[in-house]
Amino acid sequence: MKHKYILVLLIVITSLFAFRLPVKNTLSFKTSTGHIIKVFKGQFFYDNRIVFKTKYDDDILYESKSNRLVEDHGAVFLFIAINGSPNLDRLNAFLITPTKVTLVADAILSPIKDYDHDGYLEFGGRDLTEVYTNPDSMYYIPTAYYKIRDGKIRPDDILTRNEDLKLNGIYLPPNKQFDKDGYCCKVIPRPKKKLK
Numbered sequence: 001m002k003h004k005y006i007l008v009l010l011i012v013i014t015s016l017f018a019f020r021l022p023v024k025n026t027l028s029f030k031t032s033t034g035h036i037i038k039v040f041k042g043q044f045f046y047d048n049r050i051v052f053k054t055k056y057d058d059d060i061l062y063e064s065k066s067n068r069l070v071e072d073h074g075a076v077f078l079f080i081a082i083n084g085s086p087n088l089d090r091l092n093a094f095l096i097t098p099t100k101v102t103l104v105a106d107a108i109l110s111p112i113k114d115y116d117h118d119g120y121l122e123f124g125g126r127d128l129t130e131v132y133t134n135p136d137s138m139y140y141i142p143t144a145y146y147k148i149r150d151g152k153i154r155p156d157d158i159l160t161r162n163e164d165l166k167l168n169g170i171y172l173p174p175n176k177q178f179d180k181d182g183y184c185c186k187v188i189p190r191p192k193k194k195l196k
Helices: 002-020 155-168
Strands: 026-030 036-040 043-046 049-054 068-072 076-083 090-096 101-108 121-126 137-139 145-150 153-154 188-189
Touching: 002 076, 026 068, 043 090, 068 145, 068 153, 121 155, 145 155
Parallel strands: 101 121
Antiparallel strands: 026 036, 036 043, 043 049, 068 076, 076 090, 090 101, 121 145, 137 188, 145 153
């Protein structure tokens, strides 16, 4: 009889420890109005109601510190880090409402901060840079930055242009970035200031 009580006690203790362990593949955020936004196994919940399901749950980087909720002028944006292998990881920005989740931006994984000190949060960057075989030429690898402003996420053309000039030594508009076969990105002469 004594063994039976010890067994029951061990089961209770084990159960308590199991409930205290953090649940993997779960993200949870609380809005300023008290609503709970969760991501669990690729499903997005708004106050325990499923509002969206990702195609590939394994692509979500649940442990990333970039996963966060940003509220701006009444809009709720959920930023989720996504595996971008074999290239750099991605940061997906979703607009969240009680009934719908909409992908509004897909950028390179980056911190969300005021990059150009204009008072608005931005995010973005550029993907991996391939090395071109001729040292006098290079692949043009464009940047893409987004700005959170007035409850919307839009491309930040000024920051994108400035970062392109800094990283590539030249800026090419989106319609000039592709090679003759329509692939990104075109080979250009290496700018003199980039030779070091």
